[in-house]
Amino acid sequence: MNKTYSFLLILLISLVACNKADQTVVTPITNSSGDNPLISAALNLPASPFDYVNAGLPAYFFQNAGGGAPTSVNGIDNTPAANPITNNGATLGRVLFYDKNLSVNKTISCASCHNPAFGFSDTAVLSNGFAGGKTERHSMSLINAKFYQRGRFFWDERAATLEDQVLMPFQDPVEMGMTLALIAQRVREQTYYAPLITNAFGDTAVNTNRIARALAQFVRSIVSSNSKYDAGRAQVNNPVADFPNFTAEENQGKRIFIIPVQNGGAGCFGCHTTEAFVAAVPGPRNNGLDLNTSNDNGAGLGAFKTHTLRNIALTAPYMHDGRFKTLEEVVEHYNSGVKAHPNLDNALKQPNGQPIRLNLTAAEKASLVAFMRTLTDPTVATNIKWTNPFK
Incomplete structure (x- = not known):
């Protein structure tokens, strides 16, 4: 069997698996190196993931300067023990964050309201949802989200954790108009996710828990120390x-x-x-x-x-x-x-x-x-x- 035929056969099997309505696992199409032509065709990702684990914060971030008011960030990191930042997990989260396929009409992504050029916020007073509707509040910056000690999210803190928060805009009828089931389905439909999920979690099972964990890892990686x-x-x-x-x-x-x-x-x-x-x-x-x-x-x-x-x-x-x-x-x-x-x-x-x-x-x-x-x-x-x- 020549290499071209072998690759096409693997691709066909993968696409068939992705299109099954009740399918919960996507056929793996890559090894853990991430070096896969299906990824490179859609995404600009390095063969080895970027370093998201080591934020490179200066030493003074971890030393109280004295004088009463705390200057150290020690003790205020809200990262849960069950979801530490990993390089492959945050890489998957980065793709999910920018993927417009995850809105109901495939027109907006998380980044549409949280643009890095605007401090991961939005210049509009109220952001536009998938059909042009307006959000209820101004888009909050995501920078240093990991250092909010209370660990709650949204302006009114209705989300108990970042892992809870990241799934809510998808399901909002104005913002992205999705359901949890549809989010998972859309991820299964995109062939580039199978290797990313394998790299992050060890197999290709798709569920909203993994989607939430990866997005939260990416958001928590966004820290600022170069001003x-x-x-x-x-x-x-x-x-x-x-x-x-x-x-x-x-x-x-x-x-x-x-x-x-x-x-x-x-x-x-x-x-x-x-x-x-x-x-x-x-x-x-x-x-x-x-x-x-x-x-x-x-x-x-x-x-x-x-x-x-x-x-x-x-x-x-x-x-x-x-x-x-x-x-x-x-x-x-x-x-x-x-x-x-x-x-x-x-x-x-x-x-x-x-x-x-x-x-x-x-x-x-x-x-x-x-x-x-x-x-x-x-x-x-x-x-x-x-x-x-x-x-």
């Missing part, structure tokens, strides 16, 4: 010290960001803490956007998840409803616009219960914005292991 802030942080012993590579304005903004309100700063670091700039004290919070939150009560009483500020300059518009177009508007909200909601977070209250007014000068507000822009890490958008693998 102007990081270049400066590597040169000092603690984040409060002036950074040699910062302008005077950026250093002023950093001090205002970190120093508590009672000491003359804005206290932003109290909610966006650690080197991941994400809430280390878990739980949704009411940040005084409105007096009445009946239109969207979030997780209850107008409270919403606090996510990372890494790459915040790329993720406009801001807040759960995308109401603020610019960082300047965000700063002004915390400076003078916090509303006296009954559930307003304690960090935003004066001793008398009224909202804090920072009363920052125009120059101080500009310096805060300048500092937040130093958190932009352009490599998040350009690192090939997080980009679209489809040719």
Whole structure:
């Protein structure tokens, strides 16, 4: 039997297996090396997977700088023991993340609302679903998702884990319009998945548990540590010290960001803490956007998840409803616009219960914005292991 005939026979057997309505296992078509022509025909993947396990985070991510506020990310990683990041698992997750076949009319993917160029968020106030319908809230950035200690997801934290969350947009009638059964069927129909699933899990069985685990591995691999802030942080012993590579304005903004309100700063670091700039004290919070939150009560009483500020300059518009177009508007909200909601977070209250007014000068507000822009890490958008693998 010549090699061409042998290959065509294997391909035919695989396609027949994929088209059986009740089939739950796809015939394996590759070995664990991933070197397979069916993959290379559709996908731009290396023969050996990219390194997703070793994030390459600097040493200061794992060392508390002292001074009361935690800077270390130790203890806030929400990765479950049952689903550690693997190189092959995250590779499968990357393909699933960008695959438009996994929406009901095959027009959008996870990346349609979580674009790496926009900090894995979306420039639209509300994202477009498969038929042009609008999502209920603004798309949240996925950067540093692994460092949200509470481990819950969505603005209202309705998903108990990332593994739960990644399957929900597929099933949303506006976003992707799928069912769990249809998700698995679509994966079986694409011949490039069999070798990827084998590499990740040891055989070709397709189920939504494996799909969720692979997607969660990919999302947790997306971390940021290559910003102007990081270049400066590597040169000092603690984040409060002036950074040699910062302008005077950026250093002023950093001090205002970190120093508590009672000491003359804005206290932003109290909610966006650690080197991941994400809430280390878990739980949704009411940040005084409105007096009445009946239109969207979030997780209850107008409270919403606090996510990372890494790459915040790329993720406009801001807040759960995308109401603020610019960082300047965000700063002004915390400076003078916090509303006296009954559930307003304690960090935003004066001793008398009224909202804090920072009363920052125009120059101080500009310096805060300048500092937040130093958190932009352009490599998040350009690192090939997080980009679209489809040719």
